[in-house]
Each structure stands twice: as C-alpha cells, then as structure tokens.
Amino acid sequence: MTETLSTMGERGFIARLRSAFPSLSLVGDDAAVFGGLACPVATVDSFVEGRHFLRWWCDPEVLGRRLLEAALSDLAAMGASPGHVLVSLAAPGTLEWSWLCGFYRGLQSRGDCVIAGGETVASETLVITLCAVGEGGNPERLLRRGALSAGDALWVTGPLGRALGVSARMEACGGLHGPGLEPAREVPEEELELLRAFLKPRAQFREAGILIGRGVRCAIDISDGLLSEAAHLCRESGLGCDIELSSVPLFEAVRGSELEACAAGEDFVLLFGAPEGRDFTEYGFHRIGSCSEHEGIRITYEGYGIEAIDSGYDHFGPSSPGRRAGGPGGAGGGRHGV
Secondary structure, eight states: OOOBHHHHHHHHHHHHHHHHOTTOTTBTBSSOOOOSOSSEEEEEEEEEBTTTBOGGGSOHHHHHHHHHHHHHHHHHHHTOEEEEEEEEEEEOTTOBHHHHHHHHHHHTOOTTOEEEEEEEEEOSSOEEEEEEEEEOOSGGGSOOTTOOOTTOEEEESSOBOTTBTHHHHHHHHTOEETTTTEESSOOOHHHHHHHHHHHSOOOOHHHHHHHHHTTOOEEEEOSSOHHHHHHHHHHHHTOEEEEEGGGSOBOGGGTTOHHHHHHHOOOOOEEEEEOTTOOOGGGTOEEEEEEESSSSEEEEETTEEEOOSOOSOOTTSTTGGGGSTTSSSBSOOOOOOO
8 A cells, every 4th residue: 555644643643754855853952953054044935836837747756855955955045054944745645655865865865954853734736845944144144135236247157047947847858767767758957057067056055155265245046047147146235236148147048039048047056246456267156247326137148238127026917827847937036925
C-alpha cells in the first residue's frame, strides 16, 4: 500500500520526518527558538503548485533545493547569512511519503541552514511556504533598497532570463530528472542550459559578501524581473535609472527576446548600485546602467531608446493569469507582493 499524508495522518507524518531526518531535532515544540542572533533578518515566501512549479518538472529533491535557495535569496540580497527555515505545508492527502521524503531531503541540502519547524494542513492545492531567518550582523552594513545615490552605476551578478517561457520549454523536454538533470526528450543544448539553471538557482551569499567588502550598500535580488527590481531601487531611493539592454548578460536561449527576459523574473542574481569608478568585472559581474535624478526607468538598446513592454511580474496585475506554470507565459514570475 502506498503511504500518503492521508494514511499517515499529521502526527504520523511528523514522526516519519523526524525518524528519516535526525537533523530535525528542533521540530516538536510549539515554537522554534532562535538563540544568539544579534541582528535577526527574516523573510517569507509561498510557492503554489500550478503557478510557481509543477511536480513533474523534476525530482522532489531538486524542487526542495530550488525553493530553499529561492527563499534564502532574500537573505543574501540583504547581506545576511542563512540560519533557520520554517516550513508550512498545505497539501492534498494523496501526496505520497516517497515524494515528501525527497522534497525534505532537498530542503536540507545546505549545511548552514536548519529546518526548525513549521505547520502541516490539508489543502486541495499544494502550497509550500518557507520562512527563513538569518543573521544580519552589523545593521549598518546590511544591503538596502533605498541606498542608491545619483551617479551610481548599476550592476548584475549573473545572467538573466532563465524563467522566460519555462512552461513551454519544460513541455518540450518532458521534465528533467536524475542526478544530471537529464531531459526526457532531446532539446537543444542552450535550452537545456537554461532549464538546468532555472531548476538550480543559488542564493548569492558569496556575491553579497563581496559587495559588502567593497563598500556597496544597495542591492536587491532579481525575483520579479530586472525592470521591476530596478523600479524598486529607484522608488525607494527617490531616483531614476538608465539601463542599456545590450549590456545585460543573458542566457543564450533567450537572445533575441532581451526585453521579455528582463521582465521574466526568478533569476535570483543580485542587482546592485555602486559609486562610479568601482569595477566588479573581475568577479564576473556586469555593468548594465546608471542612476540619475530623473524619474522612472529609461531603456536603450545599442544607444536607441525603447519602450518597456512590462515592468515585471505582478501577482494581481492584468497579465498574471497568463503566467501560470501551466500557461503560455512562463513560470509564474516572481514572488513578492510588495
């Protein structure tokens, strides 16, 4: 008989988890205790099946690791370190133990992050909410959205576009499985590179450490699209910016769709501002524009002004239904409501 949440029950599921993963030693009390944090930094993210992911896309361990890195990305964007994660699982009773076991194995893929507790409830739709709490250290050194200055250069720490049209791309390859994330059906190499990057993002703690060490004070992770995140920085800092689209690093599979790639989201690399004259190319970062006192975002491509077709993902905007995981638009875009 296949074990599911319904056959195990909530208490049985928790008991099985603690037996299968001895590291879940903090799970069991009414609330988690985070001792010794000098400057706690917290974030929460929810992931809905059918909007942010589909289970057939990959093995459950890969999905668990992906969602963990996506949640921790906000901590990295602040310059905090990882610490503890609370997991809220709203799931149908038919969800199998074997899938859950793999998923939680993925959630524990980092040695510097502990699953400290959570909640389990019945739901017709699988919804996974992760609350991450990390150590911020000196609050004066944290990376903030509102710390841009006029004249600062804008940089990104890695290539963009991994979520563009991901649903159709997953349909074409039949999902990626196994240790090497191999596709069920053959697809071009550039497509495979994009999909593997989508399934294996990395919260950029190392890059954030470089920024703080170089005196950078303003950053944000690109979860809702480059254009949306640039607008966040400008709005919080009371500035505008100019972005040169031809300077934005992109995955090969999305070249020719530069503007769409910059609005797709879920890249989880960092966008940051730094004083003019500071060079970050030795770290593999790319300068894409600059800040000034004009209002809004101005976009050029090889010197010619262009109009943005989208400012990024909005969960409640008119374009959001077309971005469901099963729909034509993409992966479901970013995660933040504010």
